[in-house]
Amino acid sequence: PVAADTRPVIVLQGPHCVSSNEAFVQMMAALPTVTTMGANTRGASANPAPFDLYPNVQVTVPRWQTLTLDSTLLEGRGSDPEVGAEFPAEVFRTADPLLDAALERLAR
Numbered sequence: 001p002v003a004a005d006t007r008p009v010i011v012l013q014g015p016h017c018v019s020s021n022e023a024f025v026q027m028m029a030a031l032p033t034v035t036t037m038g039a040n041t042r043g044a045s046a047n048p049a050p051f052d053l054y055p056n057v058q059v060t061v062p063r064w065q066t067l068t069l070d071s072t073l074l075e076g077r078g079s080d081p082e083v084g085a086e087f088p089a090e091v092f093r094t095a096d097p098l099l100d101a102a103l104e105r106l107a108r
Contacts, residue, residue: 009034010102013081017041022066025079030069036081037102043078 011028013036022045028034046062053059066074083105087097 006033008106010106011036012038012098012102013041013079014039014086014098015042015078017079018044019047020045022074022079026069026074029079029082035083035105036079037083037085037105038081038098039084039086040080041078043074043076046075 013025029036045066048060050058050060068074085101
């Protein structure tokens with residue numbers, strides 16, 4: 001048997017987390033040593049698929065509804081981080097304040 005790793009982990013999340021990444025954030029958040037940090041995820045993970053209606057007409061429709069860990073519908077709502085940390089997009093051109101905040105938290 002392998003011993004469980006108890007070192008802290010921070011998962012960075014935000015509005016660009018969609019689709020399978022939404023599930024990843026949810027699964028990581030369920031682990032006792034993981035802290036989610038950042039902004040709300042997009043709330044778009046319904047496994048969309050294209051369907052042809054007519055020649056040259058196609059629609060994309062969701063094929064399931066994803067729930068959060070507390071059974072709340074994720075679609076259109078997203079997943080809240082445990083530690084909120086939002087920054088204006090323009091600051092990321094020269095720095096990564098979210099990563100800096102996560103590293104500072106891990107250093108405690």
